[in-house]
Amino acid sequence: MREFIVEADGGSRGNPGPAGYGAVVSDAATGETLTELAEYIGVATNNVAEYRGLLAGLRAARALDPTAMVHVRMDSKLVIEQMSGRWKIKHPDMKPLAAESRAVLPPDQVTYEWIPREQNKHADRLANEAMDAGAKGEQWERPKADVAAPPGEQRPKPPSEPQPSGASGETADxxxxxxxxxxxxxxxxxxxxxxxxxxxxxxxxxxxxxxxxxxxxxxxxxxxxxxxxxxxxxxxxxxxxxxxxxxxxxxxxxxxxxxxxxxxxxxxxxxxxxxxxxxxxxxxxxxxxxxxxxxxxxxxxxxxxxxxxxxxxxxxxxxxxxxxxxxxxxxxxxxxxxxxxxxxxxxxxxxxxxxxxxxxxxxxxxxxxxxxxxxxxxxxxxxxxxxxxxxxxxxxx
Structure with a gap:
């Protein structure tokens, strides 16, 4: 059975303020990065952004292999303790996000671990890139020198040049x-x-x-x-x-x-x-x-x-x-x-x-x-x- 590591983070410049998340899925056996995701999500709190990062990471892991074991690593003590069931979720904005996250994979396939912020630099960088893009009225795009795809999977080729975004965040196409x-x-x-x-x-x-x-x-x-x-x-x-x-x-x-x-x-x-x-x-x-x-x-x-x-x-x-x-x-x-x-x-x-x-x-x-x-x-x-x-x-x- 495959095993993935999901590292996720989220941030808000104002709390609440302009917010974004980042998530990385890697192979636990080889350390190879399989997928990285980031998104600017508008005005939100740090905790909501962190939950959005978790949800994106879990969905990406499921897309790669819905039967894999997933070990989540985050520097948010709140998210880790709440998702582990040790802390109660009281905030109404976080309850549905936690419920969505729990529904992505069977609970016996997912474990959670808190890590110091310095060990979560990859996801943190992606979250900040997403917020930087949002400040310019853009959405984050994966670099053209993409991370490796898992064996047997071909990634779609990125467009030759970034497309301009409209007010909705969609490209012109x-x-x-x-x-x-x-x-x-x-x-x-x-x-x-x-x-x-x-x-x-x-x-x-x-x-x-x-x-x-x-x-x-x-x-x-x-x-x-x-x-x-x-x-x-x-x-x-x-x-x-x-x-x-x-x-x-x-x-x-x-x-x-x-x-x-x-x-x-x-x-x-x-x-x-x-x-x-x-x-x-x-x-x-x-x-x-x-x-x-x-x-x-x-x-x-x-x-x-x-x-x-x-x-x-x-x-x-x-x-x-x-x-x-x-x-x-x-x-x-x-x-x-x-x-x-x-x-x-x-x-x-x-x-x-x-x-x-x-x-x-x-x-x-x-x-x-x-x-x-x-x-x-x-x-x-x-x-x-x-x-x-x-x-x-x-x-x-």
Whole structure:
């Protein structure tokens, strides 16, 4: 069995301030550097940047060999102790990143070791290079004299010259691709796994804005919801890029998926990980009714992603852990394919939040309409690109 060493680091010039991470994967037996990664991540804290470096390093190790043993070495005492389970994770920005990191590989394949900063110079250098690039409005690029690839693997050749970046951080070529029909990808990273995220059509509860999760009455589509499903099916048929359809097990998503699948000539596979959050005793109630009946529980829920709805249910942190695990499983299974995921408000917002590295409270700052389309592409290097969000143009007469 192969064994990898992952060294990771992150930094922030201001804490919070402009931040970046670096990660290195090397062969434990030979010491050969197999992969090095770095990224400018915008404004963040040191600890968030360190977790982002850990996550990138683990994903890179998994991409090289998902069965390998991985030994993580970092100079962040906080990250090492929290990931080892000896310290509790309290900060809301770090909880989902830790959950994502734990989900990359089985826990019995990963060990953690704290090392002094002077022994982590490679990852530290990469993190600083990423922050330097960010200060210039650029993203870090691996030097042309690339590190060696593992046996039997060919690395894609870097472009002859660095491409100018736009405000989004994409190169000019990537921006051109993102404007092309379909959900396209940057050619040098290979075809990504692209998830087209479809929120189900309306149910009788939708116009009333009532909590409708996985623990309620499981309502079916309304007449308006079925019409919305037919409209989105026609839009997807015109685009012609969906190859596979997966759906949440709830009635409203299965009905929406069935209408789309009939139009596209595809089958539907049920994926339990795509179900909506269980809202406990709030199921079927409006926000105002919950505020009147359970004000303390509602305030706690709005302030803390670990908080549960009244009567149990599922916290947003638990939903994020479930969605991250589902995402990783599906990315591995559908690399290079375009997959339609017919699901719900919270899972779609969570896919987008995790792709952006946004904090949990961002869930309350996204509007997601019934029968809307969003899209996220996942690349072989572990990075993600949000391609579309809450598109409802297909619902217009």
């Amino acid at each position: 990537e921006q051109q691709l993102s404007r092309a029909p379909g959900w396209s990808s940057a050619p040098d990273l290979g075809a990504p796994a692209t998830f087209v995220l479809l929120r189900h059509g309306e149910t009788p509860l939708t116009p009333q804005k009532r909590f409708s999760g996985s623990g309620g009455t499981d309502p079916a589509l309304s007449t308006a919801g079925r019409e919305q499903a037919h409209r989105v099916a026609e839009a997807l048929a015109r685009r012609g890029t969906v190859q596979t359809i997966l759906a949440s097990p709830l009635t409203r998503t299965r009905e929406t998926a069935a209408i789309v699948a009939t139009r596209l000539g595809l089958d539907v596979t049920i994926e339990d990980g795509l179900r909506e959050t269980d809202f406990g005793a709030w199921e079927g109630l409006t926000f105002g009714e919950v505020r009147d009946r359970h004000p303390d529980d509602l305030n706690a829920w709005l302030a803390d992603p670990e908080a549960h709805p009244t009567g149990g249910g599922e916290s947003f942190a638990e939903t994020a852990t479930r969605i991250a695990a589902t995402r990783d499983k599906l990315v591995a299974a559908y690399a290079g394919r375009t997959v339609l995921l017919v699901t719900h408000v919270t899972p779609i917002k969570t896919f987008v939040r995790l792709a952006l590295g946004a904090p949990p409270e961002s869930l309350f700052r996204m509007e997601l309409s019934a029968a809307s389309l969003s899209a996220v592409a996942y690349y072989a290097d572990g990075n993600a690109s949000v391609r579309l969000f809450n598109d409802t143009s297909h619902l217009r007469p």
